[in-house]
Amino acid sequence: MQIEKIILAKRPVGEPTFDNFKLEFFNCPEIKSGEILVKVKWLSLDPYMRGRMDNVRSYASPVEIGEAMEGECIGEIIVSKNEKFAVSELVIGKFGWVSHAISNGHGLRKLKRTNIPEQTALGVLGMPGHTAWTGLNKIANAKKEETIVISAASGAVGSLAGQLAKKKGLKVIGIAGNDQKCSYVVNELGFDGCINHNNVTNTKEFSNLIQSYCPNGVDIYFENVAGKTLEAIIPNMNDFGRIAVCGMISWYSGKGIDQAISLPKLWRTILVRRLRVNGFIIFDHKETYPQFIEEVSPLVQKQEIIYKEDIKAGLSNAPSAFIDLLNGRNFGKLLVKVSD
């Protein structure tokens, strides 16, 4: 049987391009005692993967050249020589950008089949959802009647963060990259407003626009993007404001900034407005996963929380889908349907 893997062929300089990836084929080795063979059904593509392509110190090791790209997947067990796992069970694991994986079961989580679509376990009820919930509740300590601004508002994290914030009674303003996304964020997700950052010509104008949407200032900024959005937010932050630094997609590929905010200006704002800026990574917060699921899963079931999926078919389409993701050309949680 043939196994497909998309490997990191070479490290990107700036934005990833197709030649950073290669699709390779392998023969499936024999499954040994204690092992299982998993057929991957769904691969989640997420912005953090850009970081793994660089050979720099981070919260996780980089992907090595020639290794399969990292990624969380849902798979179905098709061979089992491990008594804890049965054929046809669904499992979630970091199998990577692959068609099949062999595992000893370590680090896998079983996924029950319910009436909620299974792939939500990679999205609204998975890592991105848990990220949104944690950023809002544990990092930013969002409180009723505060104003929150959420960048990448139509994305997997932002869309849930905003809906949960609305349920908590906050005023919620999104930032997204085109009018269609903004319309979705306001009309379907129920945000109080959404700014298309591609409609502004400079940071000053952007900053003024945020001010007009948030006349009482910004108490919380849920940071997924950085770049000019960050620069435009800083002057709008209220005293005792919090910035939950969850991602910085506009800087993942080393893009520059408008320099509207210098480091001294940022630092001065942090000091005089007593801001709290807090970076966080969801892998540090496993202990709150059950609490998150308990709260959000019924809301998804009752369709009080909605989510959008952007599904690409076929593993070989992962590189182009990922490059589009980094450029904001996805719309909703990006998933690759690797097999039925």
Added chain:
Amino acid sequence: MQIEKIILAKRPVGEPTFDNFKLEFFNCPEIKSGEILVKVKWLSLDPYMRGRMDNVRSYASPVEIGEAMEGECIGEIIVSKNEKFAVSELVIGKFGWVSHAISNGHGLRKLKRTNIPEQTALGVLGMPGHTAWTGLNKIANAKKEETIVISAASGAVGSLAGQLAKKKGLKVIGIAGNDQKCSYVVNELGFDGCINHNNVTNTKEFSNLIQSYCPNGVDIYFENVAGKTLEAIIPNMNDFGRIAVCGMISWYSGKGIDQAISLPKLWRTILVRRLRVNGFIIFDHKETYPQFIEEVSPLVQKQEIIYKEDIKAGLSNAPSAFIDLLNGRNFGKLLVKVSD
């Protein structure tokens, strides 16, 4: 009777100079019913005052042109037409850079005469001391066996922060501006090491030096200075590190940076190392003042905590003393002895 005031004559551009200040004389008006007349004994000079000279949004209003410079003082009541205050009582208040003040008593705190020198109420047992205690315990959540780096280590805030951190069982490294200060910090205050930032030629060298003093990385940075010190610290911060942003004296007068740390690089470090950066101003933390006094006052009494005072005689010397302070030419808590 003559009242002296040092007023803000014009706003500084960059570093303050003598022509930003003017000493003016007034006749003492009649003391009305409900008022007291206070003869100022001690004026505290602190770096935050630089911020009040600029006409920009901050946590407090700027000093207006022609107004007395702001400052906390200890004074003795010499006339009282307010039954709550008696002649010869000591009071602490924000009288400013003045020889005498008339007050209705609002916002004043009485100071008992004890065997601890009264001026400690402006230093180690006053606002700077409370700042050190709060930054360490409430903002940075310092824990035993962590490594803390403290800039302006021989200053009023830094010297107490470091001594309290040692008592809590942290490894404590100071940063100061000359060898004499460094020697004091290590040999008298008991820090584990102290770096003279004027002995390094660039940020990279500075950063490496911090690394050699902190081979296990930096868990907490107590920020009083910013500038190149901040730039040199950032690469040394450990995962889950905290930066308590208390001051940024090197940037108060708009000095530039080495640009060793760009905003994207800072932001990336905050994210991947999950840093918490927290600006704070002591005026927000009045509720912890009794707890601070209860803990630190006996330590001062028993001389387990030591402090250094840099005392200038005469109100007219306040401008030069303040300019020296901003350039690190003080050594210890800077006080003006306005009268006996």
